[in-house]
Amino acid sequence: MNISGNDLILACSAIGAGLAVIAGIGPGVGQGIAAGYAANAVGRNPGAKSDITSTMLLGQAVAETTGLYGLLVAILLLFVKPLTW
Amino acid sequence: MNNAILMASGADIDIMVHGLFSYEIFGQTCWITTTHVCTLIVMVILIGFFFAANRKIKHAKEVPDGFQNVVELIVEMLDKMVKGVMGINSGKFANYISTIFIFILMSNISGVFGLRPPTADYGVTFALGVMTFCLIQFNKFKHQHVSGVLKGLCDPWPIWAPINVISEIAVPVSLSLRLFANILSGTIIMALVYGLLGWIATFWPSVLHVYFDLFSGAIQTYVFCMLTMTYINQAIDSE
Numbered sequence: 001m002n003i004s005g006n007d008l009i010l011a012c013s014a015i016g017a018g019l020a021v022i023a024g025i026g027p028g029v030g031q032g033i034a035a036g037y038a039a040n041a042v043g044r045n046p047g048a049k050s051d052i053t054s055t056m057l058l059g060q061a062v063a064e065t066t067g068l069y070g071l072l073v074a075i076l077l078l079f080v081k082p083l084t085w
Numbered sequence: 086m087n088n089a090i091l092m093a094s095g096a097d098i099d100i101m102v103h104g105l106f107s108y109e110i111f112g113q114t115c116w117i118t119t120t121h122v123c124t125l126i127v128m129v130i131l132i133g134f135f136f137a138a139n140r141k142i143k144h145a146k147e148v149p150d151g152f153q154n155v156v157e158l159i160v161e162m163l164d165k166m167v168k169g170v171m172g173i174n175s176g177k178f179a180n181y182i183s184t185i186f187i188f189i190l191m192s193n194i195s196g197v198f199g200l201r202p203p204t205a206d207y208g209v210t211f212a213l214g215v216m217t218f219c220l221i222q223f224n225k226f227k228h229q230h231v232s233g234v235l236k237g238l239c240d241p242w243p244i245w246a247p248i249n250v251i252s253e254i255a256v257p258v259s260l261s262l263r264l265f266a267n268i269l270s271g272t273i274i275m276a277l278v279y280g281l282l283g284w285i286a287t288f289w290p291s292v293l294h295v296y297f298d299l300f301s302g303a304i305q306t307y308v309f310c311m312l313t314m315t316y317i318n319q320a321i322d323s324e
Contacts, residue, residue: 054307061308065259075269081100083240 011083021040023070078083098280100204100273120206127191127203156318159187170314174321181220185213186310193268193302196275197294202302205268207261214261217313221256225320260312267305271297 038056042049076082104116149157163183167175192204203209225234238249266303275297280291 029092057304058308058311059302061263062312064267065263068263068270071270072266075273 006084010081013081013083017074020070020073020077023073024067027064027067031065034063035060047054098276100269100276102201104270117277118206119201120209122205123195123200123298124203124209125202127188127195131187131191137151163187166310168309169313171318172223172316178317182310182314185216185313186306189213189264189309190303190306193306194298197267198270202268202272204264205272207265210261210265211257213309214257217260217316218257221316221320222253224317228321240302258317260309264305266311267301271301 023031034056038052045052102118102120103117105122107114107116109115137152139155141153160183163186164175164179166186167179167182171178189204192202192209196202196205225237229237238246240249263314275290275293278286278293
């Protein structure tokens, strides 16, 4: 079997894309913690539910950013293929 | 060999922006892409809605009904959102924030109607991020003057200035990347479902559409406008 350098780089890019989306672990944990505390807060003060929900969603969306960077790296490796020639 | 990685099944998975026709300007080749077309469609729909709303409000009734109710509800909701975050500074910014809110929301949920969402193109979201950046810097210079801005840059010590500059530039980049990556991930997953599953993907992907297009799109719109308002508010009164 004859593997050219480009093919090797493409294969390694696919592996790298898979590794890059491991970044999704962090936001998952962070969003879970945020949701847990929000549930806690609603339990203590049910009247402030709408405020708590909007604050929680905002914080979660910001925490999601790091995971999305991992996704972007994966997409760049798969579709833009910056390392091949 | 080019697209072989994802397209191994031979299915028609289509997530990329396509060029429709190209033209030359100053020696550069520019493309009119599907993003332009989808943005134009969204804009035409919005402009039509605005004309209809304008005509309705001009002949407004004392007791609102039907369409007038909808328009008043939208305006009141957006005003309340802006006022809730910006307080007394809201007056001048309510128009801008409402405009980009409606535009981003319509762009995000246009995936339901079979368009490729314009916000799934980094060019669109980067332009929105740059607009936010300009607003932040303009208000900073207007309300804190040059001395205040310089003082903010050299926050603990002057040696930290480069890091503070980087954190300023990171604002539009992270704002635009967040919106772009969220919508793009939804687009990719929908394309994978339709492309790889073939005839199995009938009816039930509508549930995925509700999550990835409607819910995620609305949340990201809210987050983009919320962060824009928070940053501008910070720039206005950072005392």
